[in-house]
Amino acid sequence: MQVNLRSPWSIGPVEVPTRLVLAPMAGVSVQAFRRQGRRYGAGLVCSEMVSCAGLHHRNERTLGYLRIASDEHPLAVQIFGSEPETMAEAARMVEAAGADLVDINFGCPVKKVTKTGAGATLLDDPERACRIVSAVADAVSVPVTVKMRRGLENGSRTCLEVGPRLVEAGAESLTLHPRSAKQMYTGEADHSLTAEFVERVGVPVIASGDITSRARAQVVLATTGAAAVMVGRAAQGNPWVLREIVDEDPAEPAREEIVAELMLFMRETVRELGEQRATSFLKKFYGWYLGRGRFPRPFKSELTQLPTIADVEQRLLIAAPGAAELLERLEDDLPADEIELELPISIYGGG
Ligand SMILES: Cc1cc2nc3c(=O)[nH]c(=O)nc-3n(C[C@H](O)[C@H](O)[C@H](O)COP(=O)(O)O)c2cc1C
Numbered sequence: 001m002q003v004n005l006r007s008p009w010s011i012g013p014v015e016v017p018t019r020l021v022l023a024p025m026a027g028v029s030v031q032a033f034r035r036q037g038r039r040y041g042a043g044l045v046c047s048e049m050v051s052c053a054g055l056h057h058r059n060e061r062t063l064g065y066l067r068i069a070s071d072e073h074p075l076a077v078q079i080f081g082s083e084p085e086t087m088a089e090a091a092r093m094v095e096a097a098g099a100d101l102v103d104i105n106f107g108c109p110v111k112k113v114t115k116t117g118a119g120a121t122l123l124d125d126p127e128r129a130c131r132i133v134s135a136v137a138d139a140v141s142v143p144v145t146v147k148m149r150r151g152l153e154n155g156s157r158t159c160l161e162v163g164p165r166l167v168e169a170g171a172e173s174l175t176l177h178p179r180s181a182k183q184m185y186t187g188e189a190d191h192s193l194t195a196e197f198v199e200r201v202g203v204p205v206i207a208s209g210d211i212t213s214r215a216r217a218q219v220v221l222a223t224t225g226a227a228a229v230m231v232g233r234a235a236q237g238n239p240w241v242l243r244e245i246v247d248e249d250p251a252e253p254a255r256e257e258i259v260a261e262l263m264l265f266m267r268e269t270v271r272e273l274g275e276q277r278a279t280s281f282l283k284k285f286y287g288w289y290l291g292r293g294r295f296p297r298p299f300k301s302e303l304t305q306l307p308t309i310a311d312v313e314q315r316l317l318i319a320a321p322g323a324a325e326l327l328e329r330l331e332d333d334l335p336a337d338e339i340e341l342e343l344p345i346s347i348y349g350g351g
Pocket of ligand 1: 023024025026027028047048049078105107108147177208209210211230231232233234
């Protein structure tokens with residue numbers, strides 16, 4: 001049975017207009033990425049994981065992750081940590097910043113995070129995981145959700161035991177990335193496990209992992225019973241894949257369109273991170289936008305060598321002069337009230 005990707009669904013009182021969710025990705029999911037995702041058909045977008053310890057210490061860079069624009073909603077802000085009280089405090093800050101959902105990270109496999117008892121390690125400590133979910137759910141009035149892996153070890157089925165307990169503790173939706181933490185991003189996401197998971201948990205499930213096309217999205221939705229699919233790596237520098245998945249529009253973007261979207265992304269990222277941070281942050285995006293056979297390889301490496309963002313913009317416009325007009329139109333369409341959260345001015349300046 002074909003699922004209509006343009007049909008709405010809900011997490012508690014939060015209505016999500018499409019069955020496509022843009023994945024949280026550390027080092028990628030900046031505001032520009034999320035806004036672009038919404039424009040191209042994602043019904044829900046998510047911040048990258050935000051450290052609850054960083055929020056507790058009012059670290060400026062961490063606080064910067066809480067800036068939300070008016071055209072991002074519905075939006076989840078994801079937090080990670082291992083102490084229920086600190087997580088609850090972080091959740092209150094996330095709610096105050098205007099997030100529609102608080103998402104908890106029980107999936108991060110990276111050592112730096114797991115060695116602090118946070119991320120995927122919590123799947124092996126369900127008592128603590130449940131205490132975190134319940135403390136966070138008690139602290140906020142917006143729905144609380146969890147994103148998790150299948151377990152720590154390859155072949156683990158831990159998620160099937162832990163998932164229902166997290167729901168009992170207060171999670172209103174679960175995202176499953178059915179790889180083990182040990183696998184990192186190798187092998188394949190096993191969505192037959194997602195189907196079993198959906199059967200057990202009784203709340204809407206978002207299926208994450210290896211969704212790269214409309215065909216794949218349809219198969220995963222139809223065979224798992226998940227409420228929505230999540231797209232991560234396939235959308236890096238490629239919002240057009242979202243349009244293809246939701247609207248059955250496989251049209252390859254024109255060069256001008258690619259360059260205009262990239263330049264808008266660059267400008268917004270400079271505003272969010274400041275010129276210095278944005279300059280290095282953006283380098284990986286040049287390859288992502290201009291790759292996939294869209295531009296010659298030497299052109300991509302040339303861009304990463306250029307010293308300033310202004311130099312990159314100039315070079316891009318030489319390659320696709322028609323992009324200037326498109327970019328102007330895209331900028332005109334952005335809402336004026338870009339930043340809703342009152343934060344110290346130094347944060348807006350980057351740093
Ligand atoms: C660079 C990168 C950063 C990620 N950061 C996060 C994160 O902050 N929080 C999270 O829950 N998942 C994170 N993930 C996992 C993705 O959300 C997603 O579950 C995973 O990439 C599988 O989906 P995909 O095959 O569509 O990429 C990250 C993945 C990548 C590639």
